[in-house]
Amino acid sequence: MHLRRPLVSGLLALEVALAAPLAACGASSTSNSPSPSPVPSEASAPPADASLATLRFAAVGDTGKGNQGQKRVADAIAAKCERDGCDFVQLLGDNIYESGIASPDDPLMQSRFEEPYANVNAPFWVVLGNHDYGAGGLGNDFERGKNEVDYTAKSTKWKLPSNYWHRVAANAEFFGLDTNLILFRRAEDQNRDFAEWIPGSTATWKIALGHHPYLSNGPHGNAGSYDGRASSGKPIKDFFDANVCGKVDLYLSGHDHSSQWLQEPCGGTTELIVAGAGAEGTSLGTANKSHFQTKALSFFYVVIQGKTLTAELVDQTGAVLFTRTLQKP
DSSP, X not given: OOOOOOBBOHHHHXXXXXXXXXXXXXXXXXXXXXXXXOOOOBOOOOOTTGGGOEEEEEEEOSOTTOSHHHHHHHHHHHHHHHHHOOSEEEEEXXXXXXXXXXXXXOTHHIIIIITTXXXXXXXXXXXXXXXXXXXXXXXXXXXXXXXXXXXXXXXXXXXXXXXXXXXXXXXXXXEEOOHHHHHTTOOHHHHHHHHHHHHHOOOSEEEEEOSSOSSOSSTTOSTTSGGGOTTTTHHHHHHHHHHTTTTSSEEEEOSSSSEEEESSOBTTTBEEEEEOOSSOOOOOOOSSOEEEEEOXXXXXXXXXXXXXXXXXXXXXXSOEEEEEEEEOO
């Protein structure tokens, strides 16, 4: 079976959906593909006053090392959320190093997630990365990602209703991608669903979330030439060119362990942020022009109010390194 259009509209809808037992169901284009469990669809329109609401969230990836770097960033997120408010935190994949979890009861979920973020009083929405699919980051243990999906039923904080998903919050719609399955050409369902979901969205702000970047100045580089290899990551580039670039306002990713806001939007209008400095920092180059970039431990803090989106880059000490505002007419 294939995963069937999981839709979650706001946090309340998710909590209702998660009360039902999770049932196994296929998530890719082949019969031997992973089988994450979707939540039942529960579509609803945003509230009439959604355009007046303020939405605040932190976004960070490549977190789950259980090291001091993760703990320092976690503490900085907790302090920022306590001071300025967070409706949720968005994790951008590679949630549990080095190879995801062996079962929903794996103790790594405590040491690499629950304990580091115990002081963050907000739900964590999640997408999967290559390390979450096992094999030391090769990402080809295709059933392993389902364990993190199933952990949703065991946690009050972890929100991963399916291996890919979309949901409405205030006047924004969020589209969570499974870029690891896209990379391995196991994304027939995602191709079909995102071709409907994004054009069908009526939200003021459309924000895509995934692990692998479209453009990056880190060691992994750009989709289509990842790690300096010709055509590496071409399935991701092709998927984004067809379904994401020019169709959403912002794409947040991780994979490279740095924080970047690239200068060139994909498709002419989709802003690109890499937010993978949640536990450690790695080298940065200058192949792509950027508004700002750093390998410092850091996360992005995003505030959406009406037609204004402002993102701050906050480091492990709580210092704001960079701010940029997007304004709709």
